[in-house]
Amino acid sequence: MQKITPFLWFDNNAEEAMNFYVSVFKDASISNVHKMGDKVLTASFTINGQEFMVLNGGPLFKFNESVSFFVNCANQAEVDYLWEKLTADGGQESQCGWLKDKFGLSWQIVPQMLGSTLWGPDKEGSQRAMQAMMQMGKLDVARLQAAYNG
Structure with a gap:
């Protein structure tokens, strides 16, 4: 488990972003997907051994x-x-x-x-x-x- 993980706030398109990054980088995979109902709330993925997390947080932050x-x-x-x-x-x-x-x-x-x-x-x-x-x-x-x- 890495000590510090980048955590990325998206405006309701975190799953699309995660899938995009995993498709771009050759050594990449999705680790976890946590849904609330049928929508992804948080998820994690790895690129070249670096874990990232995403959140569907809404339009509050850019x-x-x-x-x-x-x-x-x-x-x-x-x-x-x-x-x-x-x-x-x-x-x-x-x-x-x-x-x-x-x-x-x-x-x-x-x-x-x-x-x-x-x-x-x-x-x-x-x-x-x-x-x-x-x-x-x-x-x-x-x-x-x-x-x-x-």
């Missing part, structure tokens, strides 16, 4: 960018896949690898190599990579590396 999920992607193919899936059907692209999915939840879709370009030993290269990143929506591994390399 997601905003002050909380986001950072996804450490192995390569450009994974960035592209997640970006496409999470922005589909009403999701919104932002900048610097940030997006909102169709439920309004914020995600950071980030290639693993970003750290080595932004915080690498070549300080001028890091500045160039930062400038390149600031111009991007979806992050582009080749462009980031090229900017770092000069």
Whole structure:
């Protein structure tokens, strides 16, 4: 049992959101579903070993960018896949690898190599990579590396 679990408040579409996230991520499964009558009240699911819980809480609270999920992607193919899936059907692209999915939840879709370009030993290269990143929506591994390399 994990000590801290993200708990996501949805406006009566928690089951749809949970099913969507489980369909997007390859290592994902639904753990528990608790209904009140025929409607899901709370449920839990796991993505890559991380448990999440959802609640159908109604329209009282909305997601905003002050909380986001950072996804450490192995390569450009994974960035592209997640970006496409999470922005589909009403999701919104932002900048610097940030997006909102169709439920309004914020995600950071980030290639693993970003750290080595932004915080690498070549300080001028890091500045160039930062400038390149600031111009991007979806992050582009080749462009980031090229900017770092000069």
